[in-house]
Amino acid sequence: MNLVNNAIINVPEPTNEPIYSYAPGSPERKAMQAALKEMAATKIEIPIIIGGKEVRTGNMGKVTMPHDHGHVLAEYHKAGPKEVQQAIDCAVASQEMWRSIRWEERAAIMLKVAELISKKYRYQINAGAMLVGGKTVFQAEIDAVCELIDFLRFNAKYAEEIYRNQPTSSEGVWNYVQYRPLEGFVFAVTPFNFTAIAGNLPTAPAMMGNTVVWKPASALVYTPYLLMQIFEEAGLPPGVINFVPGSGSDVGNTALASEHLAGIHFTGSTRVFQSMWKTVGENITKYHAYPRIVGETGGKDFIFVHSSADAKQVATGIVRGAFEFQGQKCSAASRAFIPKSLWGDIEKEVRAQMSTIKMGDPTDFTNFVGAVIDKAAFDNISSYLQYTRDNDGAEILIGGGCDDSKGYFVEPTVILATDPHFKTMVEEIFGPVISVYVYDDADYEKTLRLCDESSPYALTGSIFAKDRLAVGTAMAALEHSAGNFYINDKPTGAVVGQQPFGGGRASGTNDKAGSAANLMRWVSMRTVKETFLAPSTYEYPFLQKD
Incomplete structure (x- = not known):
């Protein structure tokens, strides 16, 4: 049981994470080079993670370097329909626990994740984004570290702003709104090209009290696995985010067929997103509620x-x-x-x-x-x-x-x-x-x-x-x-808290990652009206005779 919290707590005011320059002679350049050398020389095994427990199927995929595709950095276990169903069951079973935790505690976990990435794991996350994602040190820094930290810190503040947004009340009445998590699990499908997006898509719904089944892109399993370890260190309870790498069909078909599907948080190709939406439409009568579908897809x-x-x-x-x-x-x-x-x-x-x-x-x-x-x-x-x-x-x-x-x-x-x-x-x-x-x-x-x-x-x-x-x-x-x-600028480089990101038409649902609008997609509002002195007769004054 949670302790009573008789306080209205303010989330620390977020600021954008400073970007390291990695200039010659700088301490961060030396630390980055050391991390790259160590991680390039170390091959790891990446398990499926369901309810905080490691699952191994023996159906393996390889993680290689794009610039040296003969160099295998890791092998990962692929989830099949059985493991995906286990992850769904775990996410659904974890709902009551996670939604009962005060929102400030959820925010504290996300803020700790941000701090761990900023101070303790900065170079490991960046090295993973460089070795596996093919990024330069600057591109890794602005993505895998700074943008992800910004997502976590700003989303905690946006959550506070959402919860504080309440209706007015008339005399003798108290009105308020509850921002409930969705009923069921959120299916997060993340891309290869941004570790920040890979981290934001499962954590944004989780910030609002949802439990998640997370399928990372097969080409970017490495840094998401590092993030799962950081989530655990930050105190995220088992079962809140379940990590199921695997083929799109094996993972996606099982997730989309579940009656417990409450939402999809997607970044990837337009073709895949449209296919998922079509499948949701075909299954619409079986879901407990209409799934929220949020996607950022292609661009020209x-x-x-x-x-x-x-x-x-x-x-x-x-x-x-x-x-x-x-x-x-x-x-x-x-x-x-x-x-x-x-x-x-x-x-x-x-x-x-x-x-x-x-x-x-x-x-x-x-x-x-x-x-x-x-x-x-x-x-x-x-x-x-x-x-x-x-x-x-x-x-x-x-x-x-x-x-x-x-x-x-x-x-x-x-x-x-x-x-x-x-x-x-x-x-x-x-x-x-x-x-x-x-x-x-x-x-x-x-x-x-x-x-x-x-x-x-x-x-x-x-x-x-x-x-x-x-x-x-x-x-x-x-x-x-x-x-x-x-x-008068290039069309890239959106910064969380400054330029909320997303587009329309065939580019997605434009739910603006890095804004409160995105977090609103992961809650279902309930309006509560409390009347202090309820009427005791049906008669209104106008019914009285002159």
């Missing part, structure tokens, strides 16, 4: 340039926006619309910057680009480059080389398209490839409409312009083209 993110823009700023936005983390971001710049009057200067600057980019092992901190995540990604990206070589409507202008002999390396590539509907201009590639369409300066507004209408996605986008009227025109024309819109 744009940089739109007006003739008043600064060419060097645009070029930097293209290089950083398209090629950081090998373009493996839902928000990565994948298409650019550039006016003829600026194209010559922008192309020259892009070439100059790209000529200095180094590609290779991310443990060499001088490399800006690493390998793409796996063979499937390499083959998919390569197919788009080959398609461009084989068809009219576009040409490879810069880069285009591919080599998977040791690691899955794809050169940063710029494609120049004469056809604005060319395949690489409209389809998501998820690699270090950006397609450029050059338009007549006089066709600014016409091309804005083209940008809006030529892609099914609406995740991120940016406008580069010094002319404020041109910015306003773009804001209006592209109102529904991006859930996160940037002015």
Whole structure:
């Protein structure tokens, strides 16, 4: 039984976690290099975790380095339908315990997780994101450490704000709202490209009192397993988050078929999300309640340039926006619309910057680009480059080389398209490839409409312009083209607490990770009205005779 808490407790005011620079000679650079060396030399075995207990099936998957795919860092046990059902049963059985715990205690656990990542496990988490996720040290730092810490700290504060949001009361009446956890379990399905997202998708529902079945991406099992160990150290009770790596069909089919499915928290491909939604629709009559479906999916993110823009700023936005983390971001710049009057200067600057980019092992901190995540990604990206070589409507202008002999390396590539509907201009590639369409300066507004209408996605986008009227025109024309819109900046790098993230159309449900709006999806409100002096007769004053 919980102790009585006769206090209204304020969550510490969150601030964004400081980003370490890892500059030469800095203590963090030395500590990071030591962690990389130690973890690269250590092979681990990753179990399934159900109710705090390790489960081993013997059906194994491998965790390899994208830049050296012959180097096996870990082997993990894959969950089958039996283990997934056990995880569901455990999550459902743990509901009463977890929902009965005061919200301040749940918040304290999440805040301790954040502190452990910040102070004790910073370099191990970053090293995992680099060795297994293929990130540079800076990309790992802003994702796997800083953004995840921000999610945890800001979500605790958002939870407090939600619980404090109460209705007014009239004379003789006390009204209030309870924010109840959902009935059943939340199915968290997380992607390979962000450890922060992998950590946020199960912990956000758990913060609000829900229990979770967590399926990490097969290409990113390593850092989620490290997080599970940190959750345990922080005091998260067994059964609140159950860790079930495995194939999408083995895990997903069982989870979606359960009558206890209360919600889906998903980041991944549009195709998979749409398939899951369809399955939920087919099963809708069997669920105890309508499942909450929250998803962030694909993108065909744009940089739109007006003739008043600064060419060097645009070029930097293209290089950083398209090629950081090998373009493996839902928000990565994948298409650019550039006016003829600026194209010559922008192309020259892009070439100059790209000529200095180094590609290779991310443990060499001088490399800006690493390998793409796996063979499937390499083959998919390569197919788009080959398609461009084989068809009219576009040409490879810069880069285009591919080599998977040791690691899955794809050169940063710029494609120049004469056809604005060319395949690489409209389809998501998820690699270090950006397609450029050059338009007549006089066709600014016409091309804005083209940008809006030529892609099914609406995740991120940016406008580069010094002319404020041109910015306003773009804001209006592209109102529904991006859930996160940037002015004179690359379309990547959303910060928790500053730019809540998510998009619409085929890019997802736009429930804005890193905001209170997302946490509201994991509660079911109950309105309570207490009347202090209840009426004792049905008669109203108006019924009396004159």
